Amino acid sequence: MTLSFPEGDPVPVEDHPIPARDLRDYEQFIYREARYADEHDYDAWEALWTDDALYWVPVAVSHQSPRTKVSVMYDNRNRIRTRLTQLRTGKRYAQAPASNLRRVVSNIEIEGTVESESGHVDTVLGANFILFESKEGRNEIWGGRVTYQVRDVHGELKLVRKTVNLANQAEALPNMGFLI
Amino acid sequence: MSTSPVQTDPRAARAPRVDYRELIRDTQVHGTLYTSPEVYADELERIWYSTWVFVGHASEVPEPNDYVRKKLGPQDVIMTRDSAGEVHLLLNRCAHRGNLVCDDKAGNSTSFRCPYHGWTYRNNGDLLGYPYPNGYGGKNKLQLGLGRVPRVAEYRGFVFGSFAEEGPSLEEHLGAAKGEIDRLARLSPTGKVELTAGWLQHRTHANWKLLAENETDGYHPQFVHGSIFSVTGSPIGALYSEKSTAVTRAFGGGHSENDLRPEFRRFAEPMRWFGTTADRTPEYVAAMKQAYGEEEANRIMIEGAPHVMIFPNLFIAEIQVFNIQPVGPGECVQYSTAVQLEGAPELNQRMVSQSIGSVGPAGMLLADDTEMYERNQRGAELLEPQWLEVSRGVLRETTEENGAVVAGATDENAMRAFWRHYKNLMLEGR
Numbered sequence: 001m002t003l004s005f006p007e008g009d010p011v012p013v014e015d016h017p018i019p020a021r022d023l024r025d026y027e028q029f030i031y032r033e034a035r036y037a038d039e040h041d042y043d044a045w046e047a048l049w050t051d052d053a054l055y056w057v058p059v060a061v062s063h064q065s066p067r068t069k070v071s072v073m074y075d076n077r078n079r080i081r082t083r084l085t086q087l088r089t090g091k092r093y094a095q096a097p098a099s100n101l102r103r104v105v106s107n108i109e110i111e112g113t114v115e116s117e118s119g120h121v122d123t124v125l126g127a128n129f130i131l132f133e134s135k136e137g138r139n140e141i142w143g144g145r146v147t148y149q150v151r152d153v154h155g156e157l158k159l160v161r162k163t164v165n166l167a168n169q170a171e172a173l174p175n176m177g178f179l180i
Numbered sequence: 181m182s183t184s185p186v187q188t189d190p191r192a193a194r195a196p197r198v199d200y201r202e203l204i205r206d207t208q209v210h211g212t213l214y215t216s217p218e219v220y221a222d223e224l225e226r227i228w229y230s231t232w233v234f235v236g237h238a239s240e241v242p243e244p245n246d247y248v249r250k251k252l253g254p255q256d257v258i259m260t261r262d263s264a265g266e267v268h269l270l271l272n273r274c275a276h277r278g279n280l281v282c283d284d285k286a287g288n289s290t291s292f293r294c295p296y297h298g299w300t301y302r303n304n305g306d307l308l309g310y311p312y313p314n315g316y317g318g319k320n321k322l323q324l325g326l327g328r329v330p331r332v333a334e335y336r337g338f339v340f341g342s343f344a345e346e347g348p349s350l351e352e353h354l355g356a357a358k359g360e361i362d363r364l365a366r367l368s369p370t371g372k373v374e375l376t377a378g379w380l381q382h383r384t385h386a387n388w389k390l391l392a393e394n395e396t397d398g399y400h401p402q403f404v405h406g407s408i409f410s411v412t413g414s415p416i417g418a419l420y421s422e423k424s425t426a427v428t429r430a431f432g433g434g435h436s437e438n439d440l441r442p443e444f445r446r447f448a449e450p451m452r453w454f455g456t457t458a459d460r461t462p463e464y465v466a467a468m469k470q471a472y473g474e475e476e477a478n479r480i481m482i483e484g485a486p487h488v489m490i491f492p493n494l495f496i497a498e499i500q501v502f503n504i505q506p507v508g509p510g511e512c513v514q515y516s517t518a519v520q521l522e523g524a525p526e527l528n529q530r531m532v533s534q535s536i537g538s539v540g541p542a543g544m545l546l547a548d549d550t551e552m553y554e555r556n557q558r559g560a561e562l563l564e565p566q567w568l569e570v571s572r573g574v575l576r577e578t579t580e581e582n583g584a585v586v587a588g589a590t591d592e593n594a595m596r597a598f599w600r601h602y603k604n605l606m607l608e609g610r
Binding site (some may be wrong): 002003057059060061063064067068069070071072073074076082083085086089091092093137138151170171172173174175176177180 | 212226252285333377378379380381382383384404406407408410411412414416424453454455485498499513516518519528529532533534535536537541542544547548550551552558
């Protein structure tokens with residue numbers, strides 16, 4: 001089938017070394033994002049994102065070029081909206097009923113800063129995660145490294161980019177209808 | 181308890197383990213066909229290690245000495261292009277002690293060296309050498325090599341393998357379904373499809389046949405995919421409604437299609453099949469008219485891409501290609517990628533983007549299909565009512581001149597034809 005998605009392409013960013021704010025602020029933000037995703041709080045989760053959002057779950061080949069190679073997800077702001085709207089219908093059967101999720105995010109490091117195409121200076125953080133998923137009939141354990149690009153918008157932190165590098169991205173993956 | 185003989189070659193001819201005449205009726209199939217280890221063992225012998233199976237595409241190994249790891253059923257094979265340009269399917273097993281000779285997923289090399297004792301093979305499977313040859317009486321003393329899939333053939337770059345030394349040719353196997361691959365290729369101004377966007381690997385806790393049956397089931401989309409159709413305002417749902425003029429066609433040989441052309445011809449809008457218009461893809465439209473002439477190009481761009489399931493494991497879903505490989509009775513992997521058309525850069529990135537949105541573990545279509553496959557599998561394990569129905573549309577089937585069986589867009593004639601072919605293979609062999 002050919003589904004049309006009505007969005008454009010995300011914008012890459014360049015390295016730009018500028019100091020960031022206190023790590024605790026970022027940690028609290030990351031933990032909140034994780035909790036919203038675990039609890040399927042789609043409205044609160046969606047509100048974390050900026051308009052130039054990019055939510056990327058690559059497989060091994062995606063790193064060559066996400067525009068010309070497949071990824072598990074490569075969502076800009078519009079596609080995030082589409083994905084969440086589908087989830088909210090209650091008929092996104094891969095998540096109806098929803099998985100029970102709990103994740104631990106740890107080893108959080110400030111990796112640096114980048115200047116986005118819109119001229120904002122964003123902070124880049126890296127972290128490891130382990131996610132336990134319970135579904136009727138089976139459990140899955142997901143793990144990997146997340147890179148967050150976070151922006152200070154009038155004193156409030158927002159999520160610009162989230163890249164989830166699954167540890168098993170080179171292997172066959174089971175259904176992943178939830179927010180990773 | 182008597183001692184059973186050692187199981188030797190799983191390809192060896194032997195009587196079927198279960199009675200397929202009993203389990204497969206014209207309009208019903210037994211639940212154990214999806215769950216039984218004996219049925220799976222029969223399928224390996226009579227389907228996966230016998231008929232033509234889709235493995236990959238020649239564009240995945242474009243240069244001499246390119247190679248990529250693939251599956252053929254549960255077999256780990258290396259698809260290589262040798263220095264002379266010929267494509268081989270080699271079994272990834274050292275002739276010495278059975279170790280894996282290739283651990284990279286893909287690369288370029290004229291040879292493979294087993295890490296265990298250093299035996300080396302040319303990329304056509306020939307044994308090149310082994311360390312300390314005096315232990316074997318010198319060099320070139322062993323008549324050994326990598327296992328080879330004995331028959332390898334391509335159709336428009338789609339590479340198939342057959343473990344049967346003899347049997348129908350690939351073109352005979354494809355039969356009328358060949359025309360659907362042609363139809364896909366004709367969407368390229370140069371007539372060439374490439375599968376170079378990489379593969380998503382989707383682990384599925386369900387029997388492979390549930391997927392093969394679903395691929396041309398026009399009854400489910402409005403229900404399983406209603407959520408994403410409504411969110412994106414997609415017109416796809418209407419193609420699979422009771423009022424649709426689209427048809428389900430069983431070509432024979434277990435192959436089938438959802439032929440959506442009657443709907444697209446009704447609208448007669450070039451590029452509608454791709455959710456766009458000729459105005460928005462001007463370079464592509466110009467290249468197509470240049471290549472095929474105005475009238476033929478318009479026809480191709482109105483009719484769009486095929487939606488065809490080629491037995492047992494190649495599914496072309498317009499702009500996506502799926503390769504289904506079994507892992508066991510209750511598990512398989514769906515490999516999916518985006519079609520790339522040579523000479524159509526305006527379309528190719530969009531096909532990648534749409535495919536990412538649609539297929540794979542998080543795909544807004546395929547994750548829901550996969551949830552259904554897995555629920556079906558759990559249901560098939562329940563004892564009653566024992567049978568699954570494939571009777572829809574049996575009263576309104578018609579047979580075309582070439583023998584294809586046609587029924588409505590939401591009918592199950594493709595499933596019935598799948599099972600007729602399957603039954604024949606299980607009873608008679610290829």
